[in-house]
Amino acid sequence: ASVLVLNGPNLGRLGSREPDVYGSQDLASLEKLLVAEADGRVEIDLRQTNDEAELIAWLYEAVDTGTPVILNPAAFTHYSYALRDAAALVTKAGVPLIEVHISNPHARETFRHTSVISGVASGVIAGFGFGSYRLALRGILDA
Numbered sequence: 734a735s736v737l738v739l740n741g742p743n744l745g746r747l748g749s750r751e752p753d754v755y756g757s758q759d760l761a762s763l764e765k766l767l768v769a770e771a772d773g774r775v776e777i778d779l780r781q782t783n784d785e786a787e788l789i790a791w792l793y794e795a796v797d798t799g800t801p802v803i804l805n806p807a808a809f810t811h812y813s814y815a816l817r818d819a820a821a822l823v824t825k826a827g828v829p830l831i832e833v834h835i836s837n838p839h840a841r842e843t844f845r846h847t848s849v850i851s852g853v854a855s856g857v858i859a860g861f862g863f864g865s866y867r868l869a870l871r872g873i874l875d876a
């Protein structure tokens with residue numbers, strides 16, 4: 734069994750991008766943290782793209798394979814109805830999809846206060862740094 738950990742635009746720059754907001758660790762460190770948390774119970778399949786179409790294709794893959802998803806939609810969170818519709822296909826298929834954010838978007842600019850994804854997610858975790866992903870993985874493993 735595996736868990737898809739999908740990361741949207743600009744998250745490939747973690748480590749150097751706004752370290753005051755997102756910390757100084759990169760995606761490779763995130764992967765290590767999640768592999769340690771999984772402790773052999775599931776494979777961690779971590780991916781990042783700046784491309785909305787690619788992210789949507791990965792969500793179809795989750796539907797077709799029944800693979801649980803941890804999704805950081807990044808800026809798509811706030812406006813991508815296409816991503817929302819694809820996320821809805823996942824949860825409507827009975828496959829868990831947890832929306833995660835490194836920062837707490839509600840404590841930031843107004844445009845970040847809206848998520849078009851949350852309404853179709855199984856759950857939402859934000860504000861715990863990389864710990865948001867770890868908590869999401871725990872939730873999936875506990876379920």
Ligand code: DQA
Nearest residue numbers: 805807808834835836838845
């Ligand atoms: C983010 C929050 C979004 O508002 C932002 O566009 C990101 C990262 C987070 O993980 O805190 O790229 O999703």
